[in-house]
Amino acid sequence: MTQFRNWSLFCIFILLSLAHSQVVIAHSELIATLPTQGAILTTPPNKIRLQFNEPLNAGSTFVLFNEAFQPIKLNPLIDESKPAILYANLPADLHLPAGFYTVQWLVISQDGHQISGSYRFQIIGDRDMEILAEGVSINLPGWFAWLMIILALATPAIVWNWAKNSK
Amino acid sequence: MTKKFTLSLLVLTLIGLISACTADESAQEYPPVGASDIPSYQIVVPADDIASGSPRIPFIIYDGFDQVSTIDRVTINAYALQDDGNGTLVWSGEAQPFNDYAVPYWVTYPELPTAGLWGLEATIVNADGVESEAQFAVQTVDDTEGPQIGELPPASINRTLETVDDVKLLSSAVTPDPALHQFTVAELLDNGRPSVISFNTPAYCQTAVCAPVLNSIEQSHETYNQDVDYLHLEIFKEFDPLTTADEVLEWNLTSEPWTFVLDEDGRVAARLAGPVSPVELQFHIENILNE
Numbered sequence: 308m309t310q311f312r313n314w315s316l317f318c319i320f321i322l323l324s325l326a327h328s329q330v331v332i333a334h335s336e337l338i339a340t341l342p343t344q345g346a347i348l349t350t351p352p353n354k355i356r357l358q359f360n361e362p363l364n365a366g367s368t369f370v371l372f373n374e375a376f377q378p379i380k381l382n383p384l385i386d387e388s389k390p391a392i393l394y395a396n397l398p399a400d401l402h403l404p405a406g407f408y409t410v411q412w413l414v415i416s417q418d419g420h421q422i423s424g425s426y427r428f429q430i431i432g433d434r435d436m437e438i439l440a441e442g443v444s445i446n447l448p449g450w451f452a453w454l455m456i457i458l459a460l461a462t463p464a465i466v467w468n469w470a471k472n473s474k
Numbered sequence: 475m476t477k478k479f480t481l482s483l484l485v486l487t488l489i490g491l492i493s494a495c496t497a498d499e500s501a502q503e504y505p506p507v508g509a510s511d512i513p514s515y516q517i518v519v520p521a522d523d524i525a526s527g528s529p530r531i532p533f534i535i536y537d538g539f540d541q542v543s544t545i546d547r548v549t550i551n552a553y554a555l556q557d558d559g560n561g562t563l564v565w566s567g568e569a570q571p572f573n574d575y576a577v578p579y580w581v582t583y584p585e586l587p588t589a590g591l592w593g594l595e596a597t598i599v600n601a602d603g604v605e606s607e608a609q610f611a612v613q614t615v616d617d618t619e620g621p622q623i624g625e626l627p628p629a630s631i632n633r634t635l636e637t638v639d640d641v642k643l644l645s646s647a648v649t650p651d652p653a654l655h656q657f658t659v660a661e662l663l664d665n666g667r668p669s670v671i672s673f674n675t676p677a678y679c680q681t682a683v684c685a686p687v688l689n690s691i692e693q694s695h696e697t698y699n700q701d702v703d704y705l706h707l708e709i710f711k712e713f714d715p716l717t718t719a720d721e722v723l724e725w726n727l728t729s730e731p732w733t734f735v736l737d738e739d740g741r742v743a744a745r746l747a748g749p750v751s752p753v754e755l756q757f758h759i760e761n762i763l764n765e
Contacts, residue, residue, distance in 0.1 A: 336681075337516070337539065344538055345514025376555055376593040376611065409609045421729065424518035425610040 335416040336360045337424060346428040351403040354396050355381070361416055362390035369393060369412035379403065405432035513537060515598055517610045520579075520683045521747035522729050525622055526589045526614040532748050533569075533610070534579045534683070535598065541682075543578045544601040545571070552584040553593040555611070561593065569596070575690070575751035576682040589616040619726045621742050627671075627734065629660040630721040632707055645708055646677030651692055653699070654706035659721065663740035668702045668762045670694065670755070673722060674731035675709040683749055687731040693752045698759055737762045 339358040342348060357369060363385050371379040379401070386392035393412065397403075411425040516536040524531060535542045548569040553561045569582040586592050596608045621627040633644060634655055641650040662669040674687045688706060695704045709730050711719040722730075735744040735758045744758040 344516055370611075372609070372611075374609070376553065376561065376609065407607075407609075411609075411611055421522060422518065422520055423610075424516055425608065426516040427514060427608065 335363065335414045335422060337412070337426075340410070340426065342428045344426040344428070348428060348430050351397060351401065351430055352428075353399070354394060355383075355410060356392060356394040357410070357412055358389075359391045359393070359414060359416075363393060364415040367393055367412075367414040369395070369410055371395075372409050372411065373403075374407050379408070403430055405430050513598070513600060513604060513606050515542065515596075515606065515608050517596060517608050519610065519612065520749060523618045523620055523747065524612055524614050525618045525745075526586055526616050527623070528583050528585055529614060530581055530583055530744075530746060531594075531612060532579050532581050532746075533596075534577055534749075535608075541577050542600075543573055545578075545580075545598055546601050546603070547599040548580050548582075549597040550582045550584060551595040551597070552586060553595065555591045555593050564592075572749070572751040572754050574753045575749055576686040577749065579749050579751075581754065586612075586614050589614050618745075619728050620732065621725060621734065621745065623742050623745060625742050626663065626740055627659065627736070627742060628721075628724040629663050630707075630724050631658050631660055632705075632719070632721045633711070634658055645706060646675050646710070646713060647688055647706075648676075651695070651706075653695060654691065654704050657703055657705050659705065659707075662703055662705060662736065665703070666738050668738050668743075668759070669705065669736045669740075670702060670733065670759070671705045671707065671736065672731065672733040672750075673707045673709060673725070673727055674733075677713075678710065678716065679730065684731045687733060687750050690750050690752045690755055691733070694755045694759065697756070698763075701763060702759055735759060735762060737765070 336359060337357060338360050341354065341356040342352050355369070355371060365385070367385060368383045369381075371381055373379070381395040381397065383393055383395040386394055393414065407427050407429050409425050409427040411423065413421065413423040415421050516538070518534045518536065519531065520534065521530075521532050535545055535548070548571075550565075550567055550569055551563055552565040554564050555561055564587075565585040567582065567584065569580040571578065571580050582594075584592070584594065591611060591613055593609065593611050596610070597605060598608060599605050634657060635641060635644070635652055636656075638644055641652050641655055644650065644655045657665075657669075659671060662671065670691065672687060672691045674684060674691075676685050676688045679685060691704060691706060694702075707721050708719055709722055710716045725732075729747065731748065731750075733744075733746040733750045733755070734742055735746070735755075737743045743762045746754070746758070
């Protein structure tokens with residue numbers, strides 16, 4: 308925790324909160340996140356998505372920062388079709404080195420309420436992966452697991468039929 | 475027949491592959507290789523308008539999306555986030571827990587001497603002795619929107635049971651306590667007694683963070699009413715449609731709930747944004763009574 312650079316994004320983030328002047332009366336609650344809270348990833352996520360319990364107002368945003376509070380430049384947006392969701396796509400060429408990352412959000416609900424919170428996830432390198440493999444079970448992503456199941460079920464039947472036909 | 479069977483299998487496989495690859499993203503998770511054995515907490519700060527100096531910063535710790543009451547100790551390190559690219563550790567200290575509230579919360583009073591952005595690092599030790607870290611940032615300002623510590627707040631002439639017959643017009647509580655609607659702010663500033671003034675609206679903010687504030691005020695009133703005067707001010711002067719109360723505008727409050735403890739001279743001794751438990755309120759009242 309020795310280097311801090313380019314925290315202008317933080318200032319923008321906070322200024323947005325100061326711009327708000329209406330009295331507020333409720334609390335938006337975070338109900339789901341991607342990546343999940345405390346997730347350990349081998350590769351950086353391609354998207355960060357926060358789902359709240361109610362639609363959000365303009366000005367809602369979040370900042371991603373590393374362990375040294377250095378912000379990662381992102382462009383968070385409210386999902387137009389699902390306004391309770393705040394998301395940002397991470398550029399494919401964005402290099403996030405191994406380490407802990409904190410998502411700090413600040414949201415303004417439709418009645419004008421402002422509240423902030425944070426959670427973090429971890430990206431691990433190869434060395435961390437070896438350590439982790441000793442103590443943590445591997446959870447495959449949903450689509451990959453389904454692909455494997457389908458292939459596992461279909462392949463023997465296809466091969467059996469192909470062999471039968473070729474006799 | 476055999477060719478048809480093979481073709482059917484291939485088509486089924488393809489359909490399965492397409493379905494799998496185009497499944498609703500919301501039903502998936504990013505590919506975490508696992509979750510650490512070390513807890514990873516969410517920190518929520520239910521307060522704004524934070525003054526520089528030694529401000530009160532309340533925070534709630536969630537494990538996932540659940541409240542946590544099994545935290546043993548929280549140590550806060552505060553870092554100044556400077557423009558020159560260097561961060562400096564400016565303060566370290568223990569946060570104080572308040573478990574006598576609907577949602578357990580913690581309070582820290584870091585030394586943040588100037589207006590600006592501060593990085594806070596929380597080292598959280600749970601009841602099993604497992605230690606983990608969380609980070610969050612806060613912005614402090616020199617000139618707060620609402621009354622600051624040491625200031626005389628606006629001498630509002632709010633409605634009381636002297637001017638309004640029905641207490642239900644003064645409070646959105648299910649069972650309003652008439653004892654909390656006896657004074658105007660102007661009277662409290664002038665009567666030479668300490669007071670507690672709380673802005674909240676229990677019917678229109680029913681979350682576990684803000685609704686129980688009025689319960690804390692009522693409990694405290696039962697204990698200290700001989701020495702301290704109490705006033706509950708609603709956020710709204712009309713409930714249908716909701717119309718912001720004049721006092722809220724005069725005090726320049728931009729959020730709720732807010733609770734202020736005033737000393738016998740009417741100056742702000744404590745400004746408490748968000749949750750306030752009976753024990754925390756007692757601490758501030760005892761401070762001014764023992765001065």
